[in-house]
Amino acid sequence: MQILLIILAFVLVLVVILQVGKVVELVSVMRDEDERTEDTSNSVGFLFLLSGIVLGLFIAYTSYTEYGKFLPVSASEHGVWIQDLVDISLYITGIVFIITNVLLFYFAYKYRYRRNRKALYFPYNNRIEILWTVIPTLVLTVIIGLGLNKWFKIFSEAPTDAIQIEVTGKQFAWVVRYGGKDNELGKRDFTLSTVENELGVRWKDKVSKDDFLSDEIVIPVNTPVHVNIGALDVIHSFYLPEFRVMMDAVPGIPTKFWFRPTITTEQMREIKKNPEFDYELACNQLCGTGHWNMKKTVRVVTEAEYKKWFSEQKSYYKQNIAKIEGGASVDTDVIAEVNSSKD
Amino acid sequence: MSSHLDDATYHKQVAAIWRATIIIAVVTVFEVGLALSHYFFFYHHPKAIINVFMVLATLMKAFYIIAEFMHLKYEYRSFIIILTLPLIFLVWLIIALSVEGTFWLRLIQ
Amino acid sequence: MVTSSTGEHALSMIGAGSHHKETFISKYIFSTDHKMIGKQFLYTGMAWAVIGGLFSVLFRVQLAWPDETFPFLEQIFSNWFDEGHMTPEAYYALVTMHGTIMVFFVLTASLSGTFANFLIPLQIGARDMASPIMNALSYWLFLLSSLIMLASIFLPTGMASAGWTIYPPLSILPQASSGSGMGMTLWLVSMVFFIASQLLAGINYISTVLNLRTKGMTMTRMPLTVWALFFTAIIGLLSFPVLFSAAVLLVFDKGLGTSFYLSDIFIGGKALGYSGGNAILFQHLFWFLGHPEVYIVVLPAMGIVSEILSLSARKPVFGYKAMILSLLGIVVLSFLVWAHHMFVTGMNPFLGSVFALFTLLIAVPSSVKVFNWLTTIWKGNIKMTVAAVFSLGFVSMFISGGLTGIWLGNATVDIQLHDTYFVIGHFHLVMGVAAFFGMFAGIYHWFPKMFGRFMNETLGYIHFFITFIGGYLIFWPMHYLGMSGVPRRYYDFNEFHAFSEYHDMNLLISVSAIVVFAAQFIFVINFFYSMKRGRKSTELNPWKVNTLEWTTPIIPGHGNWPGDLPTVYRWPYDYSKFEDGPDFIPQTVPLTEADIESDKKNLH
Amino acid sequence: MAELLDENVISEHITLPAPNNNEGGEDTPFKVSYGKTMMWFFLLSDAFTFTGFLIAYGAIRMSKTWWPDPNVVFAGMPFLHGVNVPLGLVSIMTTILILSSVFVVRAVIEGHRMNQKGVAFWLFLGILGGVAFLGCQAWEWSHLIHDGMTPFYNVYHAGPEGETIKLALAEKAKTPVSPGPPMFGGSFFGITGFHGLHVSIGVVMNIVALIKTLNGTYQRRGHYEMVEKFGLYWHFVDLVWVFVFLFFYLI
Known part of the structure; x- marks a missing residue:
C-alpha cells in the first residue's frame, strides 16, 4: 500500500511538472525567437549563477564545519609528511578550483545572449596556450617531486631495530603474530596450513617457537614497527587511517609497511576529547560480505607499558601446538623438504 | 589495389617475397641453433645473453613478416605510423610487468 | 511514426529495384541504418541507466538508514532483503552491478555507441558506417x-559481487562469496560479448572516420565531436583486448583449475591446490583496460561539450588544434598510467613512482581543455539552451572532479586516500556526473535531428538544476568522508567509531541521491513525450550550426543526403567571423576573399 | 503520425541515393580501402590480446626461480617414438607456418594479376600448410597430455642441479625432485590453444576464399581484395607464432 502511494505521488509530481513544461512552451512559442532566446538566456543565466553561488556557499560552509573531522590528526611520523602534501595539494587545487569555477559561472552569466551583441571571433592564440600548458606542467612537477621524495622515504627499508609484526587477513578477521623475544617471525609454509595452524607456521624452526599471537595490535610509541602483511584467502587491505598506513594483503605474496607511531592511544584520547577513542585497523579492499566488519583494535602505548605487556605474552607454540603434538613428535614431524623449496 | 600488375613489378614483388622468406628461414635456423647449442654445450651457463639475441632475431623476423608479407612497407607513411605507434603502449606494458615480475620473485623469496 | 513513413518513402526509392516493404521489424529492430542503431544504443542505455541508478538508490538507502526496516522494499525486492534490512550479500551485489552497468553498459556502450553511430557519418558526410552489417552486429x-x-x-x-573490478581471488572462489559462482560466470560471459561488440564498433568507427569522409572534409576540418569519438574508438580498440585476455585467464582459473591469479589459498579450513599465480597480475591487466576505460567514458562527453559550448556561445572553439592535441595527449597518457590504481598493492616502489609521474602529467592536457573551454565562452554570446547549461555544468563538474585527481595521482597522498570515499567522490564527479552531463547535452541538442521534434525546454531546465545541485550534494561530501578515512564498499559504518561520525553526511548524500534519481524521470518522460508530441522542428538548421548533419533533411532517411554528398570548404567553427555577416557560416559555404584575409589575420 | 509528414520533409527524400561506401571520400588518406583498414585495426587489437596473454605468462615466469627447460619438454617427434629431438617438431611447425604464409602472399600477388588459377593454386598450398600445422600441434598436445601434463599440473620437475626431469623418470631413478610450476601447463595450453584457434579460423577463412576463387566470384568482382584481407589475417597468425615460438620454445 505504502509503495503504491509513493509511486502515485511520484507520478503525480511528474505529471504536474510535465503540464507546467507544456504550458510554458505554448506561451513561449508564440514569441519572436530572438527575443525568446534572450529572455530564457537571461533567466537561466541568472539561475545558473545563483546555483553556483549556492553551491559555493554549501562547499564553504561544509568545509568549515567538517574541517576538524577530516584528515584525522596524524599519529605517525610519515603521516605528517602526507598531511603536508595534502595541504599543499589543497592550496594549489583549491586556488585553481575557485578561480576556474568562478570564471565559469561569471562568464556564463556575463556573456549570456544579447540580441544586439556579437561574439568575439577568437579562434586561437598559441602564446596563451603554451603558457597554460607550461605552467600546469611546472606546478605538477613540483607537486610530484615533493610527493616522490617522501614516497621513497616511506617505502625505504625498515630500520633494523623495528618491531616485527605479522598481520594476516582472512575472511573476516585479522590474525596478528609477533616475533617474540628474538623479534624474528618464524617462517611459514603454505603446505603446512591446517585448521589448527592456519598460517602454516613451521613450528619446527627455532625462531618460531617464541612467536605469539595477539588479540590486538599493541605497539610502543616512537619505535619503528615493521608490519609483514599477508592474506589467507582473498585480497584484503591493511588500513590504519590515523597512521596513514595502507597496504594490500595479497594471498601468496608477502607485502610490508613500516611506520613509526608518534601518539599513544591515551594522548589521542585527550586530543580528540573522546575517552573511548581507539585506533582501529580496517580492511580497505572488498573481500566478501563481511568486508565492513574486519576490525582490530590498535593500542599504542609507552615503551614501559609495552615491555610489561610483551613480557606477559606466552609463546603460541608452547601454549597450543606442543600440547597437541607433543614436544618430540614435532621435531620428527616429517615435512617434505622438497615442498619447502616451493617455486 | 590496381587490378593490373605489370610484369616488371610482379617479378620484383615475387623476388622480394622469396628474399624475405630466405632471411626469415636463416634467422630461424640461427635461433634454433643458438638454443640448441646452449642446451648441448653451455647448459650450466646463464642464458640471458643468448635470450637477448633470440629476442632481437625474432623482432627481425617480425619486421620482415609485417613489412613484406603484410605489405606494410609499401603503404603510406602515415598509415604505418598509425599502426605501429600504439605498440609503444605494449612496450610499456611489457616493461612494467617485467619489472613487477622480477619484484614478485624478490618478495616471495 | 514519422521516421517509418519517410523512411519507407525514401527506401522505396533506394536500391536496384528492391521494392520490398519496410516492415516494423526491418526498420526498427534489424536496421542497418547508423541512425537507428544509434537510437537503439540510446534506448538500451537509458534502460540500463534506470536499473543502475535504482541499484545505487537501494544501497544508499541502506547506508543512510542502517537501523531502519523497509518492509515495502522487501515486498518488491524480496531476494535482497531480510526482515526489512538489505542483506550484505545483496549490498555487495548491488554495488558491483551498479559499477558494471554504469561504467560498461551506460557510459561506454551507450554514450559512445549512441553518438558515434549517430554523429560520425552525419558529421563527416558519409552515407553510413563503413560496414553497416558489422555495426548492427555490434x-x-x-x-x-x-x-x-x-x-x-x-x-x-x-549476482556477481566482487566489485566491478572483479579482483581475483574473490571473483574466482565461490567459497569466498556466493556471487562468485554462477553470477560471476554470467558476468564474464556477458563481458566477452560486450568486448566483441566494442571491437566491432571501434573498428567500424575508425575506418569510417579514416576512409569515408566527404570531399573537402580533411581531418583538421572535422568537428571535435568526431575527433573525440575517433580517439574513443582507438582507446577502446586497444584496451578492451587486454581485458579480454585477463578475463580469459580468469575463466581458465575458474573453470579449468589453472592458477594464473591464485596462489596459496586457504579458505574455509581447507588449503586449495592453487600455486604459483599472482592476484596482482590480474589487476595490472584489468587496469590496462580500466584506466583507458575512464577516458572512453569521458572523451565523447568532452567532444560533445566542446561542440555545444562553441555553437551556443556563437564563437569558435578556442584552440581547435590544442583541443585535438590535448585529446591525443590524454589518449597516449591514458595507456601509461594504469598502475596508479594499485599504488598500495605492494608494487615495486620505483615502478610506482614512474606511474605517479605519468599520472600527474595527464592533468596537463586536461587543464588545457578546461582553460580552452573557459576562453571559448569568454566574450561569447551564450544562448542558454538546455544543451548549453548541461555543457557548462559538465565543465564545472569536470574541474571539481579533475582537481582531486591530482591528489590521488600523487602516490604518497594515495596511501591515505586510496579506496576511500574520496576516490568515489572524485571519479563520480569526473566520469560519472560529468559524462552523464555530456550525454544529456548531446541528447537535448541532437534530439531534433533524431526525431524531428524538440524536447521541452522547461522540463530540461528543471532536470538540469536538480541534477546539477544534487550531483554536487551527493559527491562533494564524499570527499570529507574519504579524507577522514572512510573506506568504500562498506555495508555499515557503525562498526567503526571513526567512520560512524559521518552519519549526517551519509544522510545528506542518500537523500540527494534519491532526489536526483527521481529527477531523471523528468528526463525520461520529456524524452518519450517529446518524441511523440514535442514541438515540431520546421527548419533544417534550428540551432544555426555549421556542421554537416544540419544540411540533411529534417529527418534523414537511410543514406542521409538526397542527391550528392555535400562538399566541405571550411572548418566547423566559423561563428561570428565577420562583424557584419551572419553569426554562422556552414561548412558547405565556399571560402571567400574575406575568409582568406581573416584567416591570415588570425594566424598568430 | 501522418500529420508529421510535412511536404518539405518528404521532398527532401525524393532523390535519396542508395548508401554506397566508396562514394565521396576522395580523401581516403592512406589509399587503403576501408575493408583493409578494418582488418588492420582488428589485427592491431588482436596484437594487444596476444600481448596480454604473453606478458601474463612472462610475468608469472619471471616471478619463478625455476622453469622447465623447453629443450627437454618439447623433444618428442611423431613417428619416432622414444627418440629425443629437442625442438625438432616445433622447428618443422614453424617452417610449415612461415611457408604457408609465403604461399598466401603469392596468392595475393597473383590476385593483383587477376590470375584465377594462380590464386587458387597458392591458396590451396597455404591451406595445406595450415592444416599440417594444426596436425603437428594436435600431435604435440596429445603427446604432452599423454605424459600427464594438464593445465593445472606440471610433470616436469626440477632435479637436484636444476635440470628438468619428467616425474616418471625421476621416480624410476629415485631422484629427489622439487615440483615444477603448475603454470607451465596452464600458460602453454592456454596460449598455444588460443593461437591454434586463430589458425583454425584462418584455415576456414582461406577455404572460403578458395571456394569463392574457384567459383569465379572475385574474378567477376574485378578484384581479389578478400584474399588480401584474409591474407593479412593469416600473416598475423604467423607473426604471433614467431613470438610464441620464441617465448615458449626458445627462451
Whole structure:
C-alpha cells in the first residue's frame, strides 16, 4: 500500500511538472525567437549563477564545519609528511578550483545572449596556450617531486631495530603474530596450513617457537614497527587511517609497511576529547560480505607499558601446538623438504 | 589495389617475397641453433645473453613478416605510423610487468 | 511514426529495384541504418541507466538508514532483503552491478555507441558506417551481453559481487562469496560479448572516420565531436583486448583449475591446490583496460561539450588544434598510467613512482581543455539552451572532479586516500556526473535531428538544476568522508567509531541521491513525450550550426543526403567571423576573399 | 503520425541515393580501402590480446626461480617414438607456418594479376600448410597430455642441479625432485590453444576464399581484395607464432 502511494505521488509530481513544461512552451512559442532566446538566456543565466553561488556557499560552509573531522590528526611520523602534501595539494587545487569555477559561472552569466551583441571571433592564440600548458606542467612537477621524495622515504627499508609484526587477513578477521623475544617471525609454509595452524607456521624452526599471537595490535610509541602483511584467502587491505598506513594483503605474496607511531592511544584520547577513542585497523579492499566488519583494535602505548605487556605474552607454540603434538613428535614431524623449496 | 600488375613489378614483388622468406628461414635456423647449442654445450651457463639475441632475431623476423608479407612497407607513411605507434603502449606494458615480475620473485623469496 | 513513413518513402526509392516493404521489424529492430542503431544504443542505455541508478538508490538507502526496516522494499525486492534490512550479500551485489552497468553498459556502450553511430557519418558526410552489417552486429552483441547480465539478477546464488573490478581471488572462489559462482560466470560471459561488440564498433568507427569522409572534409576540418569519438574508438580498440585476455585467464582459473591469479589459498579450513599465480597480475591487466576505460567514458562527453559550448556561445572553439592535441595527449597518457590504481598493492616502489609521474602529467592536457573551454565562452554570446547549461555544468563538474585527481595521482597522498570515499567522490564527479552531463547535452541538442521534434525546454531546465545541485550534494561530501578515512564498499559504518561520525553526511548524500534519481524521470518522460508530441522542428538548421548533419533533411532517411554528398570548404567553427555577416557560416559555404584575409589575420 | 509528414520533409527524400561506401571520400588518406583498414585495426587489437596473454605468462615466469627447460619438454617427434629431438617438431611447425604464409602472399600477388588459377593454386598450398600445422600441434598436445601434463599440473620437475626431469623418470631413478610450476601447463595450453584457434579460423577463412576463387566470384568482382584481407589475417597468425615460438620454445 505504502509503495503504491509513493509511486502515485511520484507520478503525480511528474505529471504536474510535465503540464507546467507544456504550458510554458505554448506561451513561449508564440514569441519572436530572438527575443525568446534572450529572455530564457537571461533567466537561466541568472539561475545558473545563483546555483553556483549556492553551491559555493554549501562547499564553504561544509568545509568549515567538517574541517576538524577530516584528515584525522596524524599519529605517525610519515603521516605528517602526507598531511603536508595534502595541504599543499589543497592550496594549489583549491586556488585553481575557485578561480576556474568562478570564471565559469561569471562568464556564463556575463556573456549570456544579447540580441544586439556579437561574439568575439577568437579562434586561437598559441602564446596563451603554451603558457597554460607550461605552467600546469611546472606546478605538477613540483607537486610530484615533493610527493616522490617522501614516497621513497616511506617505502625505504625498515630500520633494523623495528618491531616485527605479522598481520594476516582472512575472511573476516585479522590474525596478528609477533616475533617474540628474538623479534624474528618464524617462517611459514603454505603446505603446512591446517585448521589448527592456519598460517602454516613451521613450528619446527627455532625462531618460531617464541612467536605469539595477539588479540590486538599493541605497539610502543616512537619505535619503528615493521608490519609483514599477508592474506589467507582473498585480497584484503591493511588500513590504519590515523597512521596513514595502507597496504594490500595479497594471498601468496608477502607485502610490508613500516611506520613509526608518534601518539599513544591515551594522548589521542585527550586530543580528540573522546575517552573511548581507539585506533582501529580496517580492511580497505572488498573481500566478501563481511568486508565492513574486519576490525582490530590498535593500542599504542609507552615503551614501559609495552615491555610489561610483551613480557606477559606466552609463546603460541608452547601454549597450543606442543600440547597437541607433543614436544618430540614435532621435531620428527616429517615435512617434505622438497615442498619447502616451493617455486 | 590496381587490378593490373605489370610484369616488371610482379617479378620484383615475387623476388622480394622469396628474399624475405630466405632471411626469415636463416634467422630461424640461427635461433634454433643458438638454443640448441646452449642446451648441448653451455647448459650450466646463464642464458640471458643468448635470450637477448633470440629476442632481437625474432623482432627481425617480425619486421620482415609485417613489412613484406603484410605489405606494410609499401603503404603510406602515415598509415604505418598509425599502426605501429600504439605498440609503444605494449612496450610499456611489457616493461612494467617485467619489472613487477622480477619484484614478485624478490618478495616471495 | 514519422521516421517509418519517410523512411519507407525514401527506401522505396533506394536500391536496384528492391521494392520490398519496410516492415516494423526491418526498420526498427534489424536496421542497418547508423541512425537507428544509434537510437537503439540510446534506448538500451537509458534502460540500463534506470536499473543502475535504482541499484545505487537501494544501497544508499541502506547506508543512510542502517537501523531502519523497509518492509515495502522487501515486498518488491524480496531476494535482497531480510526482515526489512538489505542483506550484505545483496549490498555487495548491488554495488558491483551498479559499477558494471554504469561504467560498461551506460557510459561506454551507450554514450559512445549512441553518438558515434549517430554523429560520425552525419558529421563527416558519409552515407553510413563503413560496414553497416558489422555495426548492427555490434549492437546485437551488446544487447545479448546486456540480457546475459540481466539474467544474473534472477540467480538464486546472487549476482556477481566482487566489485566491478572483479579482483581475483574473490571473483574466482565461490567459497569466498556466493556471487562468485554462477553470477560471476554470467558476468564474464556477458563481458566477452560486450568486448566483441566494442571491437566491432571501434573498428567500424575508425575506418569510417579514416576512409569515408566527404570531399573537402580533411581531418583538421572535422568537428571535435568526431575527433573525440575517433580517439574513443582507438582507446577502446586497444584496451578492451587486454581485458579480454585477463578475463580469459580468469575463466581458465575458474573453470579449468589453472592458477594464473591464485596462489596459496586457504579458505574455509581447507588449503586449495592453487600455486604459483599472482592476484596482482590480474589487476595490472584489468587496469590496462580500466584506466583507458575512464577516458572512453569521458572523451565523447568532452567532444560533445566542446561542440555545444562553441555553437551556443556563437564563437569558435578556442584552440581547435590544442583541443585535438590535448585529446591525443590524454589518449597516449591514458595507456601509461594504469598502475596508479594499485599504488598500495605492494608494487615495486620505483615502478610506482614512474606511474605517479605519468599520472600527474595527464592533468596537463586536461587543464588545457578546461582553460580552452573557459576562453571559448569568454566574450561569447551564450544562448542558454538546455544543451548549453548541461555543457557548462559538465565543465564545472569536470574541474571539481579533475582537481582531486591530482591528489590521488600523487602516490604518497594515495596511501591515505586510496579506496576511500574520496576516490568515489572524485571519479563520480569526473566520469560519472560529468559524462552523464555530456550525454544529456548531446541528447537535448541532437534530439531534433533524431526525431524531428524538440524536447521541452522547461522540463530540461528543471532536470538540469536538480541534477546539477544534487550531483554536487551527493559527491562533494564524499570527499570529507574519504579524507577522514572512510573506506568504500562498506555495508555499515557503525562498526567503526571513526567512520560512524559521518552519519549526517551519509544522510545528506542518500537523500540527494534519491532526489536526483527521481529527477531523471523528468528526463525520461520529456524524452518519450517529446518524441511523440514535442514541438515540431520546421527548419533544417534550428540551432544555426555549421556542421554537416544540419544540411540533411529534417529527418534523414537511410543514406542521409538526397542527391550528392555535400562538399566541405571550411572548418566547423566559423561563428561570428565577420562583424557584419551572419553569426554562422556552414561548412558547405565556399571560402571567400574575406575568409582568406581573416584567416591570415588570425594566424598568430 | 501522418500529420508529421510535412511536404518539405518528404521532398527532401525524393532523390535519396542508395548508401554506397566508396562514394565521396576522395580523401581516403592512406589509399587503403576501408575493408583493409578494418582488418588492420582488428589485427592491431588482436596484437594487444596476444600481448596480454604473453606478458601474463612472462610475468608469472619471471616471478619463478625455476622453469622447465623447453629443450627437454618439447623433444618428442611423431613417428619416432622414444627418440629425443629437442625442438625438432616445433622447428618443422614453424617452417610449415612461415611457408604457408609465403604461399598466401603469392596468392595475393597473383590476385593483383587477376590470375584465377594462380590464386587458387597458392591458396590451396597455404591451406595445406595450415592444416599440417594444426596436425603437428594436435600431435604435440596429445603427446604432452599423454605424459600427464594438464593445465593445472606440471610433470616436469626440477632435479637436484636444476635440470628438468619428467616425474616418471625421476621416480624410476629415485631422484629427489622439487615440483615444477603448475603454470607451465596452464600458460602453454592456454596460449598455444588460443593461437591454434586463430589458425583454425584462418584455415576456414582461406577455404572460403578458395571456394569463392574457384567459383569465379572475385574474378567477376574485378578484384581479389578478400584474399588480401584474409591474407593479412593469416600473416598475423604467423607473426604471433614467431613470438610464441620464441617465448615458449626458445627462451
